[in-house]
Amino acid sequence: MQDIIKAIEEASIKIKELIETGDTGKSEQENSTGDTQLKLDIASDVIIEDIFKTIPSIKAIVSEEQEEIVNLNENGEYLIAYDPLDGSSLVDVNLSVGSIYGIYKDNFDAKSIIASVYVVFGPRVEMVVAIDDVKMYRLKKGKFEFIQTITLDEKGKLNAPGSTQNCWAPFHKQLIDDIFNDGYRLRYSGGMVPDLHQILLKGGGLFSYPGTTDRPKGKLRQLFEVFPFAYTYEKANGQAVDGFKRALEVETTHIHDTTPCFFGSNTEINRVLEVYKKNG
Ligand SMILES: O=P(O)(O)OC[C@H]1O[C@](O)(COP(=O)(O)O)[C@@H](O)[C@@H]1O
Ligand SMILES: [Mg+2]
Ligand SMILES: [Mg+2]
Known part of the structure; x- marks a missing residue:
């Protein structure tokens, strides 16, 4: 290695x-x-x-x-x-x-x-x-x-909401609004690497790239983007999910497959799982 x-x-x-x-x-x-x-x-x-x-x-x-x-x-x-x-x-x-x-x-x-x-x-x-x-x-x-x-805290302060907002499911929009209403600050550059690096180094928060009406399976690619960062977040004591389960349990049928994804510290990811379970 x-x-x-x-x-x-x-x-x-x-x-x-x-x-x-x-x-x-x-x-x-x-x-x-x-x-x-x-x-x-x-x-x-x-x-x-x-x-x-x-x-x-x-x-x-x-x-x-x-x-x-x-x-x-x-x-x-x-x-x-x-x-x-x-x-x-x-x-x-x-x-x-x-x-x-x-x-x-x-x-x-x-x-x-x-x-x-x-x-x-x-x-x-x-x-x-x-x-x-x-x-x-x-x-x-x-x-x-x-x-x-690097280790994540249990809860962070940053929110990085990705993808085209007018294509979000209403419950996803509500989730993101609620997180901002709880005092989280917007940090989104459009580069997955610096956006996820910032959350890791500042102790935690949430990065999301959901499935949307224009891209039901999200944009980010499983093998090249989502699984590597899911591995990193889990090893840093955080989590990575597709809304319903661990991102590292998502099936790959083609090397260029994409998946909805959420990375963050435990409090924020548990919140995502709860909302998606109710609405998904
Ligand atoms: O502009 P959007 O839809 O929020 O997408 C941003 C995402 O797209 C990406 O730029 C995709 O990566 P590539 O530049 O390798 O295609 C990610 O880094 C980033 O998180
Ligand atoms: Mg690229
Ligand atoms: Mg990329």
């Missing part, structure tokens, strides 16, 4: 350079989810794939930006699903973005995830590794230094 973490560190140093100097324009291509790919999405995907190809312990990889699984080493132990540049459309307005990696064994599905890593590219570059616990590292002078272990 250490070889994979080192590979992610190496890729992140290159992606940082790419973000700082690369072209933020659109490419001519779409990915499997139908998003127009930015040149930065494609270039960061190439950086990661080229580095992962040199690691013998990786059996196969799949990227949010590619259609198919890429087999690497027959005898490799690990499968990695990754989102090379999450929130890439925020680079041109100079907001934070990230990379997300889910490390799986045997199958690309929720019950096979065994570790998760994400990297935030903001004013500083930070890497968060969840294996048995959740550890944060910061890039300083070309090296990732350990900074702290």
Whole structure:
């Protein structure tokens, strides 16, 4: 596993350079989810794939930006699903973005995830590794230094409500309104990595990306986005659910499947489960 973490560190140093100097324009291509790919999405995907190809312990990889699984080493132990540049459309307005990696064994599905890593590219570059616990590292002078272990409080103060609000179910809108009426503060940048990183570091709160009338299964992708963060939140003493059950119990039928998702500390997630149980 250490070889994979080192590979992610190496890729992140290159992606940082790419973000700082690369072209933020659109490419001519779409990915499997139908998003127009930015040149930065494609270039960061190439950086990661080229580095992962040199690691013998990786059996196969799949990227949010590619259609198919890429087999690497027959005898490799690990499968990695990754989102090379999450929130890439925020680079041109100079907001934070990230990379997300889910490390799986045997199958690309929720019950096979065994570790998760994400990297935030903001004013500083930070890497968060969840294996048995959740550890944060910061890039300083070309090296990732350990900074702290992350754990969530039982209850937080932040609310990050995602997706198109005029497509929310009325009970979901009521839930979000009630949370604001209880004094929670709005914190939503449109980048899943910095938004979830903020909630983790500020002790807790709620990030939601529900199913909506325009996207009943939500927007966020199971293997590349939801399961890795679900793993991290659970290891940090929080929870991640699809409204009704643990996100890590959601079935995957296709590598690019999406799911509604909610991440947070225990008080907020229990509140979501209660409301969805009554209305779902
Ligand atoms: O603009 P919306 O609908 O709230 O969606 C925001 C979400 O979409 C994403 O940007 C999707 O990720 P990509 O940029 O990798 O496609 C998440 O980072 C973010 O949480
Ligand atoms: Mg993404
Ligand atoms: Mg992406």
